[in-house]
Amino acid sequence: MSFLPALLAVSLAAVHALAGRLRLLDRVPRSRWLSFAGGVSVSYVFVHLLPELGEHQEAFDGVGPVAGLVDQHVYLLALVGFASFYGLERLAQRSRARRSTDGPNAETSTTDGVFWLHMGSFALYNVLIGYLLVHREAPGVASLLFFAVAMVLHFLVNDTGLRHYHRDAYDRIGRWSLALAVVVGWLLGSILTVRTLTVGALTAFLGGGVVLNVIKEELPEERESRFWAFAVGAAGYAALLLAV
Structure with missing residues (x-):
């Protein structure tokens, strides 16, 4: 099975490298495929990832100075992931500066400092x-494939959001x-x-980050997101995960 993670790593990398060519994803109203992808990603976190970690909660019991204060360490770490990426999102929103253009529709992008902070974090x-x-x-092939499919679709969501904020800098470098x-x-x-601890x-932190990075793309009113596409993605992947 050792070749499979390598193949999937290259596939995930290809999403960032090539997603910009899928111009149908970067539009308003929001592409139903992006909303569907977001639904799948969130479904994976809630139906598979966090319950799986909850089963291993005992590994966290009695570990570290906060053990006596917090019983649900896994979910605390997921909250940290959620809050961390929320902070990055707010920083990017506030730093967007007007970029002069020759056309009637001015583009906006973040400052260089925020761009590099965003790229480093992601x-x-x-x-x-x-x-x-x-x-x-x-472990196992099924677990790996479910994870990889959810992350491929999640990368499509992330890629579109990062391109929205950073424009040309993202295409050139990010x-x-x-x-x-x-x-x-x-590697x-x-x-x-x-x-294992x-x-x-790290997995719990990732779960919180996935949820925030999907929801921040779906909720803004100006995106005109597709709720039904999101719901179909979430319900369909949840049914698949529960059936296996």
């Missing part, structure tokens, strides 16, 4: 995803950095093995 996020292609809470980060994560997973913590 690069680490992608390194984590690449690492989890090799080391996850639940997408290649994030594509490379996935492969780096897979690290191939040569390094960390404690650490894998659980």
